[in-house]
Amino acid sequence: MSGQHPVEIDTSRPHPARMYDWYLGGKDNYPVDEEMGRQMLSLDPRVPVMARVNRAFMHRATRWLAGHGVRQFLDVGTGIPTEPNLHQVAQQVAPDARVVYCDNDPIVLxxxxxxxxxxxxxxxxxxxxxxxxxxxILDGARKVLDFGRPVALSLVALLHFVSDEDGAHDLVGRLLSELPSGSHLVVTHATADFTPEESAAATEKLKAAGVTLALRSREEFARFFDGLDLVEPGIAVPHQWHPELGEPVPGQEDGIIPGYGAVARKP
Known part of the structure; x- marks a missing residue:
């Protein structure tokens, strides 16, 4: 973190990391984030449950990876810290785990x-x-992580904010290209597959506020894992991925969770 200086925080429009913080009950957000968060709640009051389901997936995936010998983690789209953070989960299993966090929101810094x-x-x-x-990201991560050993690349609740025009699939491919065999990719992603009308309305509201929401189908989600070996049970609704590795999120079974999650190994 040395040499990194805070950039001016833009409070004129909502930011996904700060909206996520508001959904989780945090205090590091601004009125513009709360206002957009409330608009999302008007479309689906279970949005905070979805945020917690994504967070719980990250905990379980990290626990699984550390339990299977992974000792290095690169978490992109970290968001505002909410305990337990990824390094706390990983180091509880493996105290020697090395973790690099990355985000583009200056409030996270x-x-x-x-x-x-x-x-x-x-x-x-x-x-x-x-x-x-x-x-x-790769240049910075190399200062802490050994790219000669497996790395878990964690992209939780991030890629649905990256458009196809920005080359979401190619960006993931570039990050993976520098990681060795035995590395893993961890992704959760929102989808319109289950709630098309609500999802379309949410996309339009966010677009009007200057926020990209690129909801992807199961097939489009699966493309992030091309050339990788999916860990069982493969692609799943996030809270159904190895539920035995963590406590259930209250309310997760009360309706549809419009998202996918998966973990895959680089051969």
């Missing part, structure tokens, strides 16, 4: 100290960078 308190045996670092600049 302002709170990055919470992401840098890990075990003495392990390491944590924070990068201010955007997923649309994968080379900057």
């Amino acid at each position: 302002a709170h990055a100290a919470a992401l840098l308190r890990g075990t003495p045996e392990g390491a944590t670092e924070y990068l201010q960078a955007d997923v649309r600049d994968p080379d900057a």
Whole structure:
């Protein structure tokens, strides 16, 4: 994190990381984020449940990976710290785990100290960078992670904010291209497959506020894993992926969770 300076925070329009913080009951958001969050709730009051389901998926996936020997994690689209953070989950299983966090929202940088308190045996670092600049992410991550050993690339609740015009699939491919065999890709992603009308309305509201929402079908989601070996049970609704590895999120069974999650290994 040394040498990184906070960038001016844009409070004129909502930011996904701050909206996510509001859904989770956090305080690091602005009126513009709360206003858009309330508009999303008017379309589907279960949006906070969806946010918690994504967070719980990250916890379970990290626990599974650390339990299967992965000791390095690159978390892109980290969001505002909410305990337990990824490094806390990983280092609870493997105290020597090394974690690099990355986000493009300057408010996350302002709170990055919470992401840098890990075990003495392990390491944590924070990068201010955007997923649309994968080379900057890789260059920064190399300072902490050994790319000669497997790395888990975590992209949780991120890629639905990256448009096809920005080359979402190619960006993931570029990040994976530098990681060795035995590395893993972890992704959750919103979809319109289950709730097309509500999803279309949400997309339009966010677009009007300057926020991209690129909902993808199961087939489009699966393309992120081309050339990789999916971990059982494969592509699933997030809370149905290895539920035995964590506690259920209250309300997760009360309706549809319009998203997918999966973990895959690079052969």
